[in-house]
Amino acid sequence: MREFFERISKIDRRIIYLLVFIGVTIPLLTRKGFEFKPLQEVETAYNFIESLPEGSNVLVSIDYDAASMPELQPLLEVMLRHLFRRNLKVIMLGHWPLGLPLGQIALEKIAKEMGRKYGEDYVFLGYRPGIAAVILNIGKEIRGVFDVDYRGIYLDSLPIMRNVHNYSDIALLIGFEAGSVGDFWVQFAQARFNQKIILTSTAVVTPDLYPYYQAKQIVGLIGGLRGAADYEILVKKKGFAYAGMTAQTIIHIIIVALILIGNIGYLAMRRVR
Amino acid sequence: MIDTIFLWIAAGLTLAIFSFLYKDNPFYKVAEHIYVGSAASFWFLYLWFFDVEPKILGPFKEVFHAYGFWGMWAHFGATQWILFIPIFLSICMLLRFIPPVAWLSRWAIAFTVGMAAGLGITGALQGYIVPQTQATLLPVWSGDLLTSFNNIIIIVATLTTLVYFFFSREHKGIIGGFAKIGITFIMIAFGASFGYTVMARISLLIGRIHFLIFEWLGSLF
Amino acid sequence: MKKEVPLAITFISGFLLIVALFIPHEPFGSLQERFNDWYIIVSGFTLILGVDSLILYHWRKIKRKEKEAPYSIILISTFVIVLAWGIYSGVKYGNPFAPASSFLRYFYTYMFVPLQATMFSLLAFFIASAAYRAFRARGLNATLLLISAGIVMLGRVPKGEEAAPYFIGITLILLAIVSVLEGVSRVEVYEKIIFFGLAVVSIIAIFPAAWFLKFNLPRLADWVMNVPQLGAKRGLFIGIWLGAIAMAIRIILGIERTYLK
Numbered sequence: 001m002r003e004f005f006e007r008i009s010k011i012d013r014r015i016i017y018l019l020v021f022i023g024v025t026i027p028l029l030t031r032k033g034f035e036f037k038p039l040q041e042v043e044t045a046y047n048f049i050e051s052l053p054e055g056s057n058v059l060v061s062i063d064y065d066a067a068s069m070p071e072l073q074p075l076l077e078v079m080l081r082h083l084f085r086r087n088l089k090v091i092m093l094g095h096w097p098l099g100l101p102l103g104q105i106a107l108e109k110i111a112k113e114m115g116r117k118y119g120e121d122y123v124f125l126g127y128r129p130g131i132a133a134v135i136l137n138i139g140k141e142i143r144g145v146f147d148v149d150y151r152g153i154y155l156d157s158l159p160i161m162r163n164v165h166n167y168s169d170i171a172l173l174i175g176f177e178a179g180s181v182g183d184f185w186v187q188f189a190q191a192r193f194n195q196k197i198i199l200t201s202t203a204v205v206t207p208d209l210y211p212y213y214q215a216k217q218i219v220g221l222i223g224g225l226r227g228a229a230d231y232e233i234l235v236k237k238k239g240f241a242y243a244g245m246t247a248q249t250i251i252h253i254i255i256v257a258l259i260l261i262g263n264i265g266y267l268a269m270r271r272v273r
Numbered sequence: 274m275i276d277t278i279f280l281w282i283a284a285g286l287t288l289a290i291f292s293f294l295y296k297d298n299p300f301y302k303v304a305e306h307i308y309v310g311s312a313a314s315f316w317f318l319y320l321w322f323f324d325v326e327p328k329i330l331g332p333f334k335e336v337f338h339a340y341g342f343w344g345m346w347a348h349f350g351a352t353q354w355i356l357f358i359p360i361f362l363s364i365c366m367l368l369r370f371i372p373p374v375a376w377l378s379r380w381a382i383a384f385t386v387g388m389a390a391g392l393g394i395t396g397a398l399q400g401y402i403v404p405q406t407q408a409t410l411l412p413v414w415s416g417d418l419l420t421s422f423n424n425i426i427i428i429v430a431t432l433t434t435l436v437y438f439f440f441s442r443e444h445k446g447i448i449g450g451f452a453k454i455g456i457t458f459i460m461i462a463f464g465a466s467f468g469y470t471v472m473a474r475i476s477l478l479i480g481r482i483h484f485l486i487f488e489w490l491g492s493l494f
Numbered sequence: 495m496k497k498e499v500p501l502a503i504t505f506i507s508g509f510l511l512i513v514a515l516f517i518p519h520e521p522f523g524s525l526q527e528r529f530n531d532w533y534i535i536v537s538g539f540t541l542i543l544g545v546d547s548l549i550l551y552h553w554r555k556i557k558r559k560e561k562e563a564p565y566s567i568i569l570i571s572t573f574v575i576v577l578a579w580g581i582y583s584g585v586k587y588g589n590p591f592a593p594a595s596s597f598l599r600y601f602y603t604y605m606f607v608p609l610q611a612t613m614f615s616l617l618a619f620f621i622a623s624a625a626y627r628a629f630r631a632r633g634l635n636a637t638l639l640l641i642s643a644g645i646v647m648l649g650r651v652p653k654g655e656e657a658a659p660y661f662i663g664i665t666l667i668l669l670a671i672v673s674v675l676e677g678v679s680r681v682e683v684y685e686k687i688i689f690f691g692l693a694v695v696s697i698i699a700i701f702p703a704a705w706f707l708k709f710n711l712p713r714l715a716d717w718v719m720n721v722p723q724l725g726a727k728r729g730l731f732i733g734i735w736l737g738a739i740a741m742a743i744r745i746i747l748g749i750e751r752t753y754l755k
Contacts, residue, residue: 024482026481067477069480070476070481097315097323098656099607101328128534130537151590151592152331152588202473207469207719208731210719223469226650249654252472261626267668283607284608286605286609302562311601314573316541316542328535359531359535362532363536366536379496379500381735383754390529391742393739406732417572424718426722427721428725433727434733439505458722458726459727460639462642463640467643480611481608
């Protein structure tokens with residue numbers, strides 16, 4: 001009996017690794033999806049985008065990199081498709097240099113798929129250092145920060161940018177967040193210029209953003225793979241995130257079970273001592 | 274063809290990094306050093322293409338093309354002349370690499386630190402502390418039992434957590450009681466954060482395994 | 495000169511932004527904009543701080559012919575090759591990150607992204623192993639953390655509510671067993687009564703608890719996230735930001751000078 005408890009309180013880490021690997025791989029191969037209802041904070045984000053008048057400008061900020069790609073990249077594609085389908089204009093920039101091209105790759109891919117034109121329906125501004133300073137100065141005049149797009153073309157020669165000067169010309173800001181840039185967007189663009197913001201974030205930072213949602217500083221919060229899956233359900237196009245949620249369920253059950261087993265071993269061993 | 278070769282390189286690098294799970298090995302080390310080396314060069318590319326070129330050289334482009342290097346100086350406007358202040362500070366930043374004048378880099382660092390401090394204060398005050406405090410002023414009785422209960426919990430959780438935060442030395446008497454309630458709420462919050470962190474980490478693995486199965490192996494069949 | 499000028503620069507730049515928040519009119523508004531613009535330019539140069547020491551560190555390893563030198567050669571040659579490739583693509587396509595650029599299409603997509611993404615996906619294995627090893631119900635607070643983590647982990651994934659009843663069942667049976675064992679070993683009668691009572695309550699609670707979780711777990715997770723979690727996070731962050739403000743004031747006033755070292 002004692003040996004048994006000792007063994008379950010000391011499972012080799014490689015066995016746990018193998019469990020995790022199998023727990024992710026098999027659900028992906030079987031491609032079985034579970035039904036579930038979207039979270040309320042995701043639904044309000046979706047409804048807000050649905051309520052925007054056609055032709056409105058949406059600023060999209062890429063504040064993540066490949067380290068959190070599976071959580072945010074599929075969601076970015078789904079949201080861009082939704083924005084273009086609703087005939088909204090997309091202005092993209094970013095604060096995380098290493099991930100910025102991910103945003104551009106998705107933008108070009110979806111724009112091509114939906115037949116949108118660069119400079120008319122969407123534009124990619126690129127990156128400038130100094131996060132908060134960039135956000136503040138866009139509130140005055142976006143040309144003060146980006147007088148050219150990423151290729152050096154003047155904003156005034158791009159039809160989409162002709163009437164865009166500051167936040168009052170931007171109906172919505174969507175920030176894709178893997179760190180603290182979301183806080184800067186809220187603290188400067190929302191607090192000072194009353195910009196409407198939806199934050200979509202990796203699961204790591206999502207819990208920290210709930211206070212903003214309750215305080216109505218942001219109009220929607222889409223967190224982690226779950227939020228992405230919710231959004232896929234709302235736009236009625238189930239994809240990567242939805243399929244991934246099955247693996248997520250299996251692994252979460254495995255981890256909770258491991259914690260429980262670890263504790264059984266721990267409590268038993270403590271009694272023996 | 275080139276795409277196929279690079280797809281295999283991508284898969285090879287992915288597997289090389291996964292091999293670390295068994296134990297540290299040369300394959301992992303090679304992949305790790307490629308990653309660090311390339312990330313380092315990225316910063317130079319970003320500095321040049323998204324800062325130096327558009328922000329520093331950009332404003333001089335037109336005059337330079339019109340009058341050439343020697344002729345342009347006479348035609349600088351206020352925009353160009355004033356730009357020499359940040360250019361000077363940027364050069365100061367780089368002087369760090371030249372020991373006799375390295376102290377000048379402190380001027381640039383002092384500027385960035387002062388700006389960061391000023392931005393930090395204004396953002397935190399206007400964007401977090403004031404609106405979040407306002408949002409905590411919830412009605413204790415809202416007409417429905419559950420909402421009122423939740424409101425009270427939010428108020429109590431915010432206040433007791435703050436008490437715990439600021440009176441971490443002496444936990445006696447009423448303050449001590451508050452701090453104890455505060456730590457309870459903090460534990461619930463950390464638990465929730467942990468749960469979400471697990472979700473995040475697993476998502477990353479789902480992404481990589483999805484790549485290996487569907488993009489790499491999928492390309493074979 | 496070496497101390498006073500930097501202190502003055504810090505004071506002026508920091509103080510101006512605070513004044514501009516309260517008096518956004520001229521000249522502070524446009525001065526703030528100007529300073530921000532300079533900050534955008536200058537802070538870009540902080541991106542490459544640290545790269546020099548990285549390269550130098552590996553250069554020295556190569557020169558000393560250390561055992562790990564081959565890896566350092568790989569690092570430095572990658573650095574040079576990638577930089578050259580980026581500059582080449584930048585000149586050819588206007589920007590190395592233009593959609594058509596070979597740098598973006600091949601190097602970034604097929605080498606950099608897989609490396610970074612896989613590096614971080616290793617954390618999935620580590621967190622599973624760490625959860626098993628470190629998450630022990632050592633006291634009331636640790637137990638609360640465990641319960642909250644469990645609710646969120648199972649409540650935020652589909653079908654988590656199907657698994658939760660089994661977990662709560664096992665946990666309560668475990669609690670009952672521990673209580674009985676604890677009760678047997680106690681001498682005082684009232685202690686025995688408390689522990690045996692706890693065991694009985696745990697057994698009785700199994701079905702109601704399982705039933706509750708089966709039908710309410712997602713809602714319970716919602717409540718944890720939106721009520722107690724939110725309150726605590728708000729308190730924590732107000733505290734953190736107040737601390738940051740205090741630190742920033744010390745910096746602006748020149749009391750805190752470690753950044754000048």
